[in-house]
Amino acid sequence: MGMAELAEAVIDIIAAKTSVDRAKLEPTARLADLEIASLDVVEIVFALEEKFDIQIPFNANTSQVEFETVGDVIKAVQKVIDEKAA
Numbered sequence: 001m002g003m004a005e006l007a008e009a010v011i012d013i014i015a016a017k018t019s020v021d022r023a024k025l026e027p028t029a030r031l032a033d034l035e036i037a038s039l040d041v042v043e044i045v046f047a048l049e050e051k052f053d054i055q056i057p058f059n060a061n062t063s064q065v066e067f068e069t070v071g072d073v074i075k076a077v078q079k080v081i082d083e084k085a086a
Contacts, residue, residue, distance in 0.1 A: 003078065010048065010074045017043045027071030034070075041067060048073075054080045 007027065015022040020034045031041065045058050056076055058066065067073050
């Protein structure tokens with residue numbers, strides 16, 4: 001799976017788990033600015049783990065720090081997939 005495909009899949013999941021318009025889900029968009037709550041982030045992480053069969057290192061108490069932008073979520077998934085493949 002290429003980076004573009006991965007990004008699309010991640011954005012699809014974020015769109016499905018939140019009420020955010022998909023057009024606003026750019027890699028540079030900040031989750032806080034999109035009003036994505038930490039509970040939504042937890043749901044997104046679970047959905048991503050299920051879809052890609054991975055474990056994302058994630059602490060629900062510090063989610064704002066770990067995933068500031070949509071791009072951060074994409075990068076985290078990519079990193080875990082790359083490490084799993086290695």
